[in-house]
Amino acid sequence: MSLTLGIDAGGSNCRARLVDAAGRVIGSGQGGAANAGIGVEALRNVLRDVIAQATAGLSPAERAQLRVGMGIAGIRRPGVRAALETTNFGVASVMLASDAQIAHLGAHGGGDGAILILGTGSAALLRIDGQEVALGGYGFPVSDEGSGAALGLSAVRHALRALDGRTQWTPLADAISARFFHDTIRAVAWMAQAAPRDYGALAPIVMDHADADDPIARSIVEDAAGHVERFIETIVARGVTRCTLVGGLAPRLQPWLRVRTVAHLCPALGDPVDGAVRLAGGTVLNHNQR
Numbered sequence: 001m002s003l004t005l006g007i008d009a010g011g012s013n014c015r016a017r018l019v020d021a022a023g024r025v026i027g028s029g030q031g032g033a034a035n036a037g038i039g040v041e042a043l044r045n046v047l048r049d050v051i052a053q054a055t056a057g058l059s060p061a062e063r064a065q066l067r068v069g070m071g072i073a074g075i076r077r078p079g080v081r082a083a084l085e086t087t088n089f090g091v092a093s094v095m096l097a098s099d100a101q102i103a104h105l106g107a108h109g110g111g112d113g114a115i116l117i118l119g120t121g122s123a124a125l126l127r128i129d130g131q132e133v134a135l136g137g138y139g140f141p142v143s144d145e146g147s148g149a150a151l152g153l154s155a156v157r158h159a160l161r162a163l164d165g166r167t168q169w170t171p172l173a174d175a176i177s178a179r180f181f182h183d184t185i186r187a188v189a190w191m192a193q194a195a196p197r198d199y200g201a202l203a204p205i206v207m208d209h210a211d212a213d214d215p216i217a218r219s220i221v222e223d224a225a226g227h228v229e230r231f232i233e234t235i236v237a238r239g240v241t242r243c244t245l246v247g248g249l250a251p252r253l254q255p256w257l258r259v260r261t262v263a264h265l266c267p268a269l270g271d272p273v274d275g276a277v278r279l280a281g282g283t284v285l286n287h288n289q290r
Contacts, residue, residue, distance in 0.1 A: 002020065002021040003018060003019070003020055003021075003026075003058075003062065003065070003066050003067070004018075004019055004066070004067045004068070004069070004277050004280040004281055005017070005018045005019075005027075005051065005054055005055070005066055005067070005068045005069070005091070005277070005280060006019070006068075006069050006102070006273045006274065006275070006276030006277035006278075006279070006280055007047065007050060007051070007068065007069065007070045007071065007273070007276050008071050008099060008102060008103075008271075008272040008273045008275075008276055009034035009035065009043070009046070009047065009070060009071060009072045009073060009099065010033075010034065010035060010073045010099050010119065010120070010272075011033060011035040011037075011073050011119065011120035011121055011196055011197050011200070012032075012033055012119065012120050012197045012200060012248075013030065013031065013032060013033065013034070014029075014030065014031040014032065014033070014034035014046050014047070014050050015028070015029070015030050015050070015272075015273050016028060016029035016030070016050040016051060016053065016054040016273070017054065017273045017274075017276075017277060018054040018055060018058075018066075019277055026057065027053075027054040027055055027056065027057055027058075028053070028054055029049070029050035029051065029052070029053030029054040030050065030053070031046045031049050031050045031053075032046060033046075033195075033197055034046040034047065034050075034072070034073070035072070035073035035074045035099075036072060036073065036074030036075060036077045036080045037073075037074055037077075037195070037196075040079070040080060040083045040084075043072070043080075043084075044083075044084075044087055047070065047084075047089065048089065051068070051089060051090075051091070063090060063091060064090065064091065064092060065091075065092050066091040066092055067091070067092055067093050067095075067280045067281070068089065068091050068093065068094045068095070068280050069094075069095045069097070069102065069275075069276040069277060069278070069279030069280030069281070070084070070094060070095070070096050070097070070276060070279075071097050071098060071099045071100075071101060071102030071103070071272060071275065071276050071279070072084070072096065072097075072098065072099060073098070073099040073121070074139075075096060075097070075098050075099075076098065081096055084096055093280075095279045095280055095282075097276075097279055098125075099117070099272065100115065100117055100123050100124075100125040100134065100137065101125065101132075101275070101279075102272045102273075102275035102276040102278075102279055103115050103117055103125070103246045103247075103271075103272040103275055104125045104127060104275065105274070105275030105276075105278045105279060106246075106268065106269070106270040106271050106272050106273070106274040106275030106276075106278070107244040107246055107268035107269060107270065107275070108127065108242060108244070108268075108269060109269045109270065109278075110278060111127070111242075112127045112128060112129065112130070112240070112241075112242070113126075113127060113240060113241070113242030113243065113244065113266075114126040114127070114235045114238075114240040114242065114243045114244070115243075115244050115245075115246050115268075116228065116231050116232065116235070116243065116244070116245050116246070116250075117137075117246050117247045118146060118147060118148075118228065118245060118246070118247040118248075118249040118250045118253055119147065119148060119200070119246075119247030119248050119249055119250075120144075120147060120148050120149050120196050120197050120200035120248075121137065121139070121140060121143075121144040121147045121148075121149060121196060122136060122137070122143070122144045122145055122146050122147035122150070122227075122228075122231075122247075123135065123136045123137025123143075123144075124136055124137075124231050124234075124235060126235060126238055126240055128238060128239065128240060133238065135231065135234060135235070136231065140153075140196040140199070141153060144196070145224070145227035145231075146224040146225070146226075146227035146228040146231070146253065147200070147203075147224075147249065148199070148200035148201075148202075148203035148248070148249045149196040149197070149199040149200045149203075150199075150224060150227075151199075151200075151202065151203040151206045151207070151220060151221070151224055151249075152198070152199030152200055152201065152202030152203050152206065153199050154206070154220045154223070155172060155176045155202050155205065155206045155217075155220065156176060156187065156191065156199070156202070158170075158172065158173055158176070158216050158220070159172075159173045159176035159177040159180075159187070160177075160184060160187060162177065163177055163182065163184055163187075164184075167216070168215075168216070170209075170214050170215060170216045170217070171209055171212070171214050172205070172206065172209040172214045172216050172217040173216065175205050175209065176202065176205065179202075203249060204252075206220055206221065207221065207249075207252045207253075210256075221253070221256055222256065224253060224256075225253060225256040225257055228245075228253060228257060228261075229257060229258065229261045232257075232261050232264055232265075233261075235264075236264050242266050243264050243265055243266065244265065244266055244267065244268045245265060246268060246271075246272065
């Protein structure tokens with residue numbers, strides 16, 4: 001059998017999908033956070049685990065012939081690509097790319113277009129005449145505008161100000177501060193060790209309260225939507241005709257965008273794991289250009 005395995009290693013979770021030559025799914029795997037920020041050794045362990053899950057039904061000989069495509073969040077960090085390239089995953093070949101690149105491959109089937117990732121983080125990747133252009137994605141908290149982590153950070157800021165009495169107390173403030181037993185010292189201790197995914201986990205709370213007309217939650221989401229619209233405006237100005245929102249937060253933020261902005265969007269042809277499978281099959285990628 002000709003088998004390929006696609007892996008989407010993101011800031012919140014890691015997904016793997018094993019397919020045969022006809023595209024039928026014959027195995028899958030799932031793990032926790034698998035971005036480069038967790039450290040190379042921890043990243044290797046998550047990748048090995050999802051590979052083992054997805055290939056549990058294969059013989060050692062079949063696994064040794066397996067072609068794997070991996071999209072890794074944060075792969076541009078110094079040393080990460082080199083470390084993964086020298087790792088023995090027990091398969092025939094491993095093709096590496098960023099999480100944005102496999103999301104683009106999945107969304108546009110290897111053709112031109114743009115994606116705007118709205119998940120734990122945010123970034124845009126454009127492909128124009130076969131050349132890649134990256135926008136944003138510099139890392140939280142400096143970048144990642146309009147992302148889940150950004151929503152969560154704004155919510156924590158609001159809760160702390162409300163506890164001080166420096167802003168109005170709203171249901172959102174109550175929901176967030178309750179996670180810290182309405183204690184600023186506990187909140188500060190949590191912030192000292194919180195990762196982007198921890199802030200991102202608060203995003204659904206913000207969205208729920210915005211949908212329920214909480215004034216502060218609405219202002220936070222409206223600000224995020226503004227950043228998303230500026231991304232899309234920049235993409236359109238580059239001459240891109242296909243633009244797709246991807247990532248877990250995308251379905252919840254899209255209704256907050258203006259109609260004229262949504263008019264520039266189109267549905268994805270496939271998901272990031274589909275893109276990783278395509279990468280495993282030998283799709284050639286260009287280096288990102290800014």
